[in-house]
Amino acid sequence: MNLAALLIRAARARPDSLALAHAFEPHSDYRTLAGRSAAIAGSLRASGLRPGDRVAIAMKNCPEYIELLYGIWHAGLCAVPVNARLHPVEFAYIFGNSGARTVAVTPDLADALAPVCDDLPEVERMLVVGDADFRALYEGERIGLADVAPTDNAWLFYTSGTTGRPKGAALSHRNLMHCTLGYFSDVDEIAEGDAVLHPAPLSHASGCYSIPYVVRASPQVMTEGGFDPEEIFDLIRHYRGSSFFAAPTMVKRLIDHPAAGSADVANLRSIIYGGGPMYVADAKRAFELWGPKLIQIYGQGECPMTITSLRREEIAEVDHPRYEQRLASAGRAFSNVEVRIADQDERTLPPGEIGEIQVRGEVVMNGYWNNPEATEAALLGGWLHTGDVGIIDDEGYVTLKDRSKDMIISGGTNIYPREIEEVLLTHAGVSEVAVIGRPDPEWGENVIAYVVAAGESPAPDALDRHCLDSMARFKRPKAYRFVEALPKNNYGKVVKTELRDLEAEQPDP
Numbered sequence: 001m002n003l004a005a006l007l008i009r010a011a012r013a014r015p016d017s018l019a020l021a022h023a024f025e026p027h028s029d030y031r032t033l034a035g036r037s038a039a040i041a042g043s044l045r046a047s048g049l050r051p052g053d054r055v056a057i058a059m060k061n062c063p064e065y066i067e068l069l070y071g072i073w074h075a076g077l078c079a080v081p082v083n084a085r086l087h088p089v090e091f092a093y094i095f096g097n098s099g100a101r102t103v104a105v106t107p108d109l110a111d112a113l114a115p116v117c118d119d120l121p122e123v124e125r126m127l128v129v130g131d132a133d134f135r136a137l138y139e140g141e142r143i144g145l146a147d148v149a150p151t152d153n154a155w156l157f158y159t160s161g162t163t164g165r166p167k168g169a170a171l172s173h174r175n176l177m178h179c180t181l182g183y184f185s186d187v188d189e190i191a192e193g194d195a196v197l198h199p200a201p202l203s204h205a206s207g208c209y210s211i212p213y214v215v216r217a218s219p220q221v222m223t224e225g226g227f228d229p230e231e232i233f234d235l236i237r238h239y240r241g242s243s244f245f246a247a248p249t250m251v252k253r254l255i256d257h258p259a260a261g262s263a264d265v266a267n268l269r270s271i272i273y274g275g276g277p278m279y280v281a282d283a284k285r286a287f288e289l290w291g292p293k294l295i296q297i298y299g300q301g302e303c304p305m306t307i308t309s310l311r312r313e314e315i316a317e318v319d320h321p322r323y324e325q326r327l328a329s330a331g332r333a334f335s336n337v338e339v340r341i342a343d344q345d346e347r348t349l350p351p352g353e354i355g356e357i358q359v360r361g362e363v364v365m366n367g368y369w370n371n372p373e374a375t376e377a378a379l380l381g382g383w384l385h386t387g388d389v390g391i392i393d394d395e396g397y398v399t400l401k402d403r404s405k406d407m408i409i410s411g412g413t414n415i416y417p418r419e420i421e422e423v424l425l426t427h428a429g430v431s432e433v434a435v436i437g438r439p440d441p442e443w444g445e446n447v448i449a450y451v452v453a454a455g456e457s458p459a460p461d462a463l464d465r466h467c468l469d470s471m472a473r474f475k476r477p478k479a480y481r482f483v484e485a486l487p488k489n490n491y492g493k494v495v496k497t498e499l500r501d502l503e504a505e506q507p508d509p
Contacts, residue, residue, distance in 0.1 A: 004070050006211065007034050007074075010215065014030055016029050019220065020033060020222070021220070022062065022221075023224045036067045036071070037068075039141070040137045041071045041075035044102065044140075046141070047102070048124075049077055051152075052153070053077050054100040056100035057072075058103060060084045061198050061226070079156070080095075081157075092116045094158050096120050096122060097168060105126060149173075150172060150173055151173075157169040157304065157365075168370075169301045170365055175363050178362045183305075184212060187311075194216070194219075195221055195240065195243070196221065196242075196243050197242055199226060199246070205305055206245045208305050227246075237264045238267075239267060243268075243269045246273050248275070248279070249488065251278065254286075283296075287316065291316070292315060293312065296309065303386075306361075307333070307386070308333055309332070310327075325399070328422065329399040330398050330400050332395075334361075334363075341357060342358050343356075356386065401416040408447055409445055410444055415475050417434070420435045424451070424463065429457070431454040435450075436496050448503055449463075449481070450481045451463075
């Protein structure tokens, strides 16, 4: 099934319903959105693009993004959404690796990306939102829906590439349809007229979660300038049934904002968070402020947004005897996937044992674009190897320990940084923290904590005492490094490789 059929269905059912808005300004209804996407499809095909060809979208969030995305699918083409905050060198790699023949950009990126496109023989033209060539897309012949196979690629989802060149996870129409169905079964319901806000990049999770709102013919709202807590609170007050995807760092910025306790959140339905660990202290604070609004999901680009979920009802069950453990988990497997913990010999481990989290189901990617070796390794034995270390308990709750590459081995014992980070974050003087391992000739690795202080930096011995109240002595950090900010990638994840590089320059603790 072509995903663009969902838009046609929505336009037939509720043609006059608001489809797209830019902050508080309506942009189009569903009749208009479907018509524009069909015209864009006709223009793209008339330009010489053929089914399966790639079109890169290097655009900040805007209504035209959704119009173009559905136009690409309508034409039977494959979208390559690229985070608008990347460096031109990174854009060049993704454009070239994907073989994109057409690149669409927003005006703020035009000057930087014009020479990039000129240097790539595969790129035949660059379209700039608002210019004459882009406006001409709307004048194309409204062609019929392209006939695609369920396994045809719809989206090349490039990884963040913090440990090397990004890989393009090839997501099919079937993959994204199962992601969408998983949203309704295991994340959230959408009532008629409920709105989704898009403060997070459409090139990532927010884009995936735009599809369920098309299914319900509901409004999609682009923010003015990315993520700004004051604007988010204003938009929530304006749009009924507001929901949005947020990285945990975004949620923390919301709960730390001076207006967090007084903002009118009566219209807020849900904040769906993922893409990194939400620390228990932050989740509790959000619940205290706004009630049962949080929903956690765990997924990867290779299995878009659909591995486990922790429902609002579970986050709200504060009297449950295992509430803390549940809140620290990533929830239970989605209904449409299988999740297991496996050892290094690919054997399924029983509940409570630590190993790699693996998943299989119809939502798992076709493979990595033009990278058969990486595909074979990632999909060995029919299971997606996530690279994440975790456990499953007797109730089916999956708890992530860390990325396998982030695990610290000291004196032959595995130490999981997240456990230490959770403890340090409960200290009043700690705003943010990231724990890494430092090579040590005697112990193998020592534990080092990089700390962003909440005000004046706390004394290291005070942090030591705090750690020793909750964990074994061998796990406590050997040293604390106080920094103004932690290095993060464009999706808000802490880049521990940069911290390791920084630590390599430090004298012995």
